[in-house]
Amino acid sequence: MLLQDVGTMSPAQLDAIDRRSLLHPFTDLASYKRDGGRTLVGAEHIYVTDSNGHEMLDGMSGLWCVNLGYSQPKIAAAVAEQLSKLPYYNSFFNCTTDTTVAMTAALSRVLPPGFNHVFFTASGSEANDTNIRLAHRYFDLIGKPNKKAIIGRRNGYHGSTIAAASLGGMRDMHKQFSLLPYAHHVQQPYAFKEAGEQDAEAFGRTAARSLAAKIDELGADNVAAFIAEPIQGAGGVVIPPESYWPEVGRICRQRDILLISDEVICGFGRTGNWFGCQTYGYEPDLITFAKAVTNGYQPLGGVAVGDRIADVVTSGGGEFAHGFTWSGHPAACAAGIATLAIYEETGIVERVQRDTAGYWASRWRSLAEHPIVGEARAKGMLGALELVRNKPGRERLDQDSRAAIFCRDTAVGNGLVVRQVGDVVISAPPLIINRAEIDMLIDRLTVALDATAKRYGVAGG
Secondary structure, three states, rough: OOOOHHHHOOOOHHEEEEEOOOOOOOOHHHHHHHHHHOOEEEEEEEEEEEEEEEEEEEEOOHHHOOOOOOHHHHHHHHHHHHHHHHOOOOOOOOOOHHHHHHHHHHHHOOOOOEEEEEEEEEHHHHHHHHHHHHHHHHHOOOOOOOEOOOOOOOOOOHHHHHHHHHOOOOOOHHOOOOOOOEEEEEEEOOOOHHHOOOOOOHHHHHHHHHHHHHHHHHOOOHHHEEEOOOOOOOOOEEEOOOHHHHHHHHHHHOOEEEEEEEEEOOOOOOOOOOOOHHHHOOOOOOOOOHHHHHHOOOEEEEEEEEEHHHHHOOOOOOOOOOOOOOOOOOOHHHHHHHHHHHHHHHHHHHHHHHHHHHHHHHHHHHHOOOOOEEEEEEEEEEEEEOOEOOOOOEOOHHHHHHHHHHHHHHHHOOOEEEEEEEOOOEEOOOOOOOOHHHHHHHHHHHHHHHHHHOOOOOOOO
16 A cells, blocks of 8 residues: 555545554554544644544644644654755764754753753653663662662553553553562552542642652662652643642652653643743752654654763763664654744743633633532643542542543544543643633533533533
């Protein structure tokens, strides 16, 4: 089959090939083989269109990555120009490309102070694998070779390679492979589910202190790092209480534990600042980035390395025996340079902080009045709805998250892409969304909530 044949294929033909041949990530493969799914064929601004001509407002920015929407010709032109000039070269063996170097310089302008070195990968998963290697190498070089344990959080997400998934705390993923022996997990700051009788701020400190307890259990001399997302994205947009991150930062500094901020979702304006660590005011040692760094136009990820780590690993110790074929790929870096230029030229991050995020939060939180919404939480351009049958008791509508799945599917049918995580419906729209489009998103989601309430017999829906 030739590429030019794709445009002549019917939706039924596309569906048949898809179900017969393509293995989808995070998908019930037997169910998909039987029932099929949705094939996207076009996009413009913040809307995507499937093979049946159904247009949807993309309330998930692709997969948390298309922050600037789908109509950015400058990024496409930058990639095309790079492909015509130098489509590929590697960064191994004392080589690199001019575009890779330029991307490093572009990133240094927007990273927090104290981050002047970058290691490139093709994804966030690979970047978090790299974080393990960097943390272990750092402590080896300063004479603390026993510091190997890395602590993550239950329900955290750091990627799907064996190493990255071990750092993450997704139980369903862990059932399907053997975790790395030095990966450990502590309580997540999920107040709606776990605070009990504590108020949110007290609970934030309790959740943070579970990290201290785990470090003390393992022995600080055996622990290399703590890794966490500023806001847990794939775990259900878990927004920590304000008391959480200051206590985590204190614990890590006090016990000589590296702090890894996984900014794959939260970076590049999603929380209202360039990076989520800036939103919450903590200072990490390593920053994981990917996704929105190229607006989804090319696969690019990496680790921003704090100066105290970089000074050690660049001062001796021989070869850093780690890398990827696509580390610093010139076409991906060209996309990154163009994307960062658009962020800076348009002032989109500042606009989100000044205006868009406030309006988004106000409209999103208004959904808390709906009879099946137990909590509507928002931060930056992120939102989550906890679906319940009974608000005081927080009883769920159905088993196995079926109510949230129904709500998500109803929204998609009504022209809105949202995501379901457990009993939570989440959204992370492109940063360029305007107020009228936010209103449209809320209206379409309300229709889905009403239909869900009706299906489950909840009065008022």
